[in-house]
Amino acid sequence: MKDIGFQLELLTEGKASFYAPRESESDVYIPSTKTVFYNPVMRLNRDISVLALRSFRQAGNRASLVADPLAGCGVRGVRFALEAPFIDRVEMNDLNPLAVELQRRNVALNSLSEIVGVNRSDANVFLSAHSGPGRRFDFVDLDPFGSPVRFLDSAIRSLRGGGLLALTATDMAALCGVHSAACRRKYFSTALRTEYCHELAVRIVLNTLVVAAAKYEFGVLPVFSHSSDHYIRLYVLLILNLRKADECLRELGYLVHCFSCFHRESHRGFSPSVPDVCPMCGGRVGLSGPIWLGRIFDQSFIKQMQRQLLILDGLDPRLPRLLELTILEHDAPITYYVIDRLTDRLNIPIPKTVEIFDALSELGYRVVPTHFHPKGLRTDASSKVLSEVVLGLSAKKSVGK
Template identity: 50%
Template sequence: MSFDFPFKIIKEGAATLAVPDLEAFKKAPWEYAPSKAPVFYNPVMRLNRDIAILAIRTFQRMIKREISVAEPLAGCGVRGIRFAVEIDGVRHVYLNDINPVAHEMAAYNVETNGLSERVSLANEDANLFMNRYAAPRKRFDCIDIDPFGSPVRFLDSAIRALRDGGLLALTATDMAPLCGVHPKAALRKYGGLPLRTEYCHEIAVRLLIGALVMAAAKHEIGVKVLFSHKSDHYIRVYAQLFHGAKKADVSVSKMGYILHCFNCFNRQIFPGIALSLNEKCGECGFPFKAAGPLWLGRLADKDFCEQMEKEAVLNRERLNGQIGKILSLIKEESTAPATYFVIDKICDKLGLPSPPLEKVMKELAKEGFKVWPTHFNSRGIRTDAPAKIVVESIRRLT
């Protein structure tokens, strides 16, 4: 089969795929080629897809039965086809894209990989597609929503189309609003305010989870976060959804605010949806700035991370080499306190040279505090030490 635009055949994981030849659509070096092509395909998201395969395989083994997976925004079908080819426990994959050219290319890729009996194709609006599967006996075990931009407009449909105990995977690429560059846009979309802090990417993840929690609560559904990460230009969340008003209440109880002092690096967790607007830093008296309401619970489940690590070892020949390190860091920090300190940010404000990260960690540990590295920032640390102790430790090392 041929298409009326430049394309090429690639191998990703265990799948053979026709994809747009992105170089043919770039008119200038700085242009974002995936958005120029008639079918969306982004090779940079290979890491995202690799981790998705690990997460869904881990989930399938955790629930110990075959599963159905839906991808409402399938593009050329690379993600869903890899699910069908590389995850033994996937019974059926449902691919959908509103773009008829994408639908045609996905159909070709399904046939090329010999998946016609295990992969179904649809060509309609993503919300309409998911709503067709909202009846209890038709729901999916897993839904993977990987949009260009924000996934929030798909949340209600996805929640309705996911069975009790199912896995919902979400990608958000609208990092400017989520990281505080456009706070009004973040408030409109995610129902919470971001902050332009050194840990803005963590706030972004917590805002996305918070939006999911509040959307699910309307349907009396609770959320358990299994895994999340920030990579490249996007954030990603994997959450298991459980039906029941009490479970929804438990999830909502983990909402709240992160208060940040831009003067002395102090930060405070404020649980609950209501917040006094006159909060001041207890260390220096400077007015706090608030991010939220957002998710204050865990960003990953340690046991789930460990199982993902095992899957990564078994399948390392097909996966991105970064995955092992990412999983290890996320597992380590999964039980750590919210927010992290970036050593360089503190040193810039204090006018000090930046000491090695390892020395700062050892200094805090020597003082009796727990310290963790973070995958969010290679120069960041999580710790149960107060901000002033972190600052004092850095001063002693410089």
């Protein structure tokens, strides 16, 4: 085989066999040091992408033309072609010539030259070339290093009305309130360092997407979101409809969070009046926003993903539980509580999570877990009620000792 300038190894993922840069077993994985990108940790991300694409089609949508504009070694695009066989064409693209060479080899290796195209261009140029009538994609999967924002406009313009946009964001320091200037710059939003910052991260990216889409008269329908490993991922239908775009803008707003009693409240609107101290305890509050305050999951889409999961073999073993959790939380109140944070603040031992769920249910409150955090719970009980429940259970536990 022609020398590509670095060592290759043959790997498999899903139904694809593919070449990727060889990993020495002792190497710590550092993506930015690679000549061409392949990150095995992102396998779950790609598995879900395949499930989402199949569910999109199964829900009766046309899913013929698919784009992988930041394709790296091309494993994602190759998997789309093999694992979503209804596709007519996948266009892969990357700016890195070595990535493009590897994509070519991987397309040939899987005998997909008839249906998978390989392009070398800036992703915005590539997507813009598909922004005209008849050339638009049904599904675009944006999987950048860091933030997807610089590709949003061209991705939206390259999608047909009713198309599906998937995006990854790995810039969690900006989205979780560690680098607030970066969050303002990229997303024109304020993040908060709270226990539910990963959910806020999803909502910040959605805010940016809603604003970007509205100017092209697209409204959005988020069908699936998840936070896994070191990234977040969104799946959003773009609906070409003025009224839907306006409706989505009305779902934007702010979240007030109390750092003392964990109270939180949301306020819709561009410039709503928000409290500057906690209305419950008078404590210091933080403000996050603008963020998307609407739903971030669609139950019927996730159920379809569950059905697709039963059909496909060899996907990530975390998937059944992830989908089950997102079904549970799809219509639950926004933001979640993390029990350890609460007990740390109250300076009490941690009661069993199941006891907290039971106690809240007995009091008539809704309570569900969240995939965002293993110790997280969403409830319509106030932070005051939750604290009282946790204090009561903790006191019982101490007496029982």
